[in-house]
Amino acid sequence: MTETESSSVLSVRDLMVHYPTDEGVVKALDGVSLDIQPGQTLGVVGESGCGKSTIGRAILRILDKPGQIVGGEILWNDPEKGSGSRPVDLTAQEPNGPEMRAIRGGDIALVFQEPMTSFSPIHTIGNQMSEAITLHQDKTAAEAKEWSMELMNMVGIPNPPQRFDEYSYQLSGGLRQRAMIAMAISCGPKLLIADEPTTALDVTTQAQILDLLRGLQEKNNMAIMLITHNLGVIAEMADEVVVMYLGRAVESGPVDDIFHQAKHPYSRGLLESIPSVLASGRERLPSIAGSIPHPFNRPSGCTFRPRCPSFIPGTCDVNVPQYLALGGGQQKVSCFLHHSPSGVEEVSSHD
């Protein structure tokens, strides 16, 4: 067990998730690894379909049908149990068994993109919040109601007694997302998985929600796994970043390293292609050629090869690059520009 692994709340090791469909098997996760440290924010970026949501759901064991974990480990290391305890492998749990259900919503909570539809339209906000509370805590209905309203206050929902009895469609998008967050933190989770929590919101509301998450993190010392395709959000929120491409992590490291010394051609391309308010405007954006391959049509060797400007014929299309640390540092990358096919680090001149 490496050092990072032993200190992390959650370590995902070579996780593989497949969706067998009529047309073929979608290898949504194809050996992804990542670590989340207590109290820190791990940003997970990548384009649509690279498997970001699938990781979040695999951790909670609520994969959509027909998704299956076919390999790897998800090690949950409850920080309250002390360093002596052994981590629990979530992949070995029964998805709907009592252990997993206690972790789900209790220790690990989920907030996701659609604030519009993540509440049942025919139950009140209060009903759904109290449900989460009474499920994991020894509270009566009245106590749960009281705690719900306190949480609403905490996340900045004005007039909780009124909101408690309202339905989700009576709230604006921003308030709904706040309610969602209030519900997620209701049982004091040690890890919050936020899957595109602000993608459907306006910039001003997004800034408010991010601010709220940051404040709650500080107060409750909870780890956040922030899934998004918005690199700006990552830059402002994350301590560590994982860049994903086609079901694998291609690069990871401290946020500053990723934004200022990205090593993988995909991470670099992604960073260059985003329009920025800092840019001088009206100029062509460098863009990554081509588009993401069809999930049934994964390229051989390095999956980024067909779009890669630094493609090395004879190497990148034959061998699969390993995901290795650079120079013993915290940054990891999976690319032949930095490792030989045998896994030996190249003296990198491609910086």
Add this chain to the structure above:
Amino acid sequence: MIAFLVRRTLLAGLTTFVISIVAFLAIQLPPGDYATTYVENLLGGSFFNTASALGDQATEDQIRRDLGLDRPVFIQYSKWAWRVVHLDFGISIEHGRKITEIVGQRLVNTVLLALGTILFTWVLAVPIGIYSAVKHNTAGDYAVTFLGFLGLAVPDFLLALGLMWIGFAYFDLSVGGLYSPEYLDAAWSFGRAVDLLKHLWIPAIVLGTAGTAGLIRILRNNLLDELAKPYVVAARARGLPEWKLVLKYPVRMALNPFISTIGYLLPFLLSGSVIVSVVLSLPTLGPVLLRSLTNQDLFLAAAIVLMLGVLTVIGTLISDILLVIFDPRIRLD
């Protein structure tokens, strides 16, 4: 919400009014009027016996005056409507009896049969539909789907004959009809109710099978849609046990479309039940309606259509009210 209910009630009133006009016009439709028809009937429907027809001109005029048929149409309509409101639908030409007498008991039977069928359909379809959706694409789901198609494909009358034979041959039940002979004309009592239930199951199964199969399919598909919605994922992520989750959230949502169809069940069952009623010799409205139409007994036909129309309107109103209770999105509109 009040506005919604008031609007719906007004609409129901309006619909009833329109139906009554249609029924009234149906009576007016054939050449001549009640008086001519009545006299013709008295004379054995002989069109060629002009002498006696002429001779009875006086009688005819007399009847016409008595019934107010020489007055303008809207006055005739109001008089007719007034009588209808007091449950006086006139006299059946074919049977020569008061229509309420002919129809009354049969209407009650029809409604009972409809309720029985709905009950049978729901009790069977709801759990099976839920099972089928939650376990979708499993052997169980396929089996249910196959049986469902079978249920849709087998003609009702065949099923009726089959069930009658089984009931008769293996269970020694008196099949056919809704009551045993000793209860046929008896007043309502506990014994009669039990007897009714003993008879009701065969027609309820026969009439309900196709509907059940259809309902299972609809419920399964609705539920599959609902199960994929983010709020279900959110509830699951909260750690809710699966069965509790399914019953509390998606099932309630998936039932909404059913509630809104309650109103249409009655006319649907009636038109579908004619053959079955004949085969099983059920004393319901279906066969009477059929015969009144073939025999051009339009007074009877119009009365039945009117009653069914009104019952449908009431059914729709009830389903609207239920929807309002079940779905806050309508309630708070």
Add this chain to the structure above:
Amino acid sequence: MIDSIPAMDGTILEVRNLTKHFPIKRGLLKRTVGAVKAVDDVSFNLKQGETLGLVGESGCGKTTTSRCILRAVDPTSGEIMFRTADGHEVNVATLPNREMRPLRREMQMIFQDPFSSLNSRMSLLDIVGEPLLVHGMTNRDERQERVAELLRLVGLRPEYMQRYPHAFSGGERQRIGIARALALHPRLVVADEPVSALDVSVQAQVINLLMDLQEEFELTYLFVAHDLSVVKQISDRVAVMYVGKIVELADTAELFTKPRHPYSEALLAAVPVADPRLHRKDRKLLEGEVANPANPPSGCYFHPRCPYAQDVCRTETPVLSEVSPGHFASCHRVQDLELTGIVQVDGEST
């Protein structure tokens, strides 16, 4: 309503006092009890070949404004003066539908959602060729040739002509939408959030494509978006909308560096910047929520959220006025406020 005026200043579109109210119906008889002021007295103009970006929070009326310009909805009042290719100026707002028809060749729309805006039962040839057919190109071979040309133009292979939209990715579908919009050689293209649904890498490709096409055909764009960085990338000028009104309009660089309206300042402060070294964590955040366009606040619509609001802001409605050449803002305090935009200091900013 056609009166020819000289095409001196190169203006292709002039919108004056455009207003669109959607009635709110309530109660037993569905009486009109009020109106959603979706677009409220909006004025701006567009020069041939330029791109005007239209930004603002959800529900501020961006889509409604663009739909009014194309007469997809009828404006409540106001004028939309469009200069046609042959030099006439027509008021689109009041033109009878029959006379709108020839104009539709010159004004086209690109939609946000590349998934639902294409008919899944039509092949690319039919989708891109439909406007050609509608406007009289009945010869099939001729149409096929033009469609092939259009597909090449937007970077799709003409061989794909017989395929159906589901066989394409989001970015490719958006290209199909663009090809379709360009089929009739439009002069004005209204693009409503054309890249919002796309992935970042594809977003860059589509933005580049739009800029290339603009150069090649001297297209004029009204570019609606809520993403300020995308707007900055493509626009020459930017208009900021808040609750149905334009609150600021200026050259792009100027608006981003020296905003004159507190709302623009707040929007800029909220944009996340992809640089962890900026440490913008202590910036001021806008509080509260967008006002309800059915029941806007008194005075300046922004006053309940504005950190600079004074008494006058609560009672009097500010007007959009020119504060420096080409820079318009509607704020009572426009003269005495020093607002911050995105400042670049040695590659860093605040």
